[in-house]
Amino acid sequence: MKKLLWIIFAFFAIGVGLYPTLFIFQDMSQGLLGSKSEALRAGIWNTAFYLHIFLGGVSLLTGWSQFSSRLRKARLNLHRTLGKIYVAAVFISGLAGLYIAFFAEGGLVAKFGFGFLAAGWLTTTSLAFWTIRSRKIEEHQRWMIRSYALTFAAVTLRIYLPIFDIFTDMQFLESYRIIAWLCWVPNLTLAEWYIRDKLSLKSAVV
Numbered sequence: 001m002k003k004l005l006w007i008i009f010a011f012f013a014i015g016v017g018l019y020p021t022l023f024i025f026q027d028m029s030q031g032l033l034g035s036k037s038e039a040l041r042a043g044i045w046n047t048a049f050y051l052h053i054f055l056g057g058v059s060l061l062t063g064w065s066q067f068s069s070r071l072r073k074a075r076l077n078l079h080r081t082l083g084k085i086y087v088a089a090v091f092i093s094g095l096a097g098l099y100i101a102f103f104a105e106g107g108l109v110a111k112f113g114f115g116f117l118a119a120g121w122l123t124t125t126s127l128a129f130w131t132i133r134s135r136k137i138e139e140h141q142r143w144m145i146r147s148y149a150l151t152f153a154a155v156t157l158r159i160y161l162p163i164f165d166i167f168t169d170m171q172f173l174e175s176y177r178i179i180a181w182l183c184w185v186p187n188l189t190l191a192e193w194y195i196r197d198k199l200s201l202k203s204a205v206v
């Protein structure tokens with residue numbers, strides 16, 4: 001069961017992590033890009049958007065294997081290198097994400113949903129970084145679980161979008177407003193539950 005969950009977790013992290021490469025190899029002008037004005041696409045938004053999606057992809061690709069204790073123990077240097085890449089990628093993608101959140105479709109509800117997600121992503125990842133610099137390993141682990149739960153919003157968002165499309169008769173923008181929050185609030189809640197229930201139990205046993 002644990003192995004199956006790992007496979008599903010890695011599958012989604014890698015699949016969605018590679019998704020931004022479609023923006024290089026395929027014409028994506030019909031999707032989100034098609035909804036943006038020429039002026040926006042000719043300005044800072046464009047740079048922020050590409051920084052956001054490619055480094056967001058890097059964060060998903062570098063993050064998932066970091067939670068394997070076996071890999072951590074066997075290859076500590078690799079864990080450190082991937083960790084540094086992850087933090088740098090989140091920092092740049094998160095700042096760019098915060099900027100593009102102001103221009104998100106779906107009005108204020110969606111803008112705030114993505115805006116708070118970006119702020120939470122930057123905060124949890126910074127805290128994960130500072131705690132490991134001070135050698136507080138358990139706190140670092142907790143903040144990284146929260147950080148990656150937020151990184152995983154990119155995955156859950158892409159699971160909810162087709163579900164809402166198929167199983168509800170909502171207009172796209174109506175569901176987008178809901179999903180801007182739904183993609184990360186339950187992830188963070190689940191992470192908090194895991195930290196409180198499972199991790200504290202583990203450290204109590206050890």
Ligand code: HEM
Pocket residue numbers: 016017019020031032033052053055056057058059060094097098100101102103104105114115117118119121150151152153154
């Ligand atoms: C966790 C913090 C994140 C925030 C706050 C965030 C925010 C946003 C925002 C505001 C948009 C534009 C929405 C619009 O204009 O309507 C967007 C689009 C996008 N983001 Fe993120 N994002 C996050 C994580 C990620 C990650 C980890 C990836 C990696 C795959 C990613 C990939 C993308 C892609 C590919 C798009 C283009 C939308 C599409 O065509 O599907 N994002 N994001």
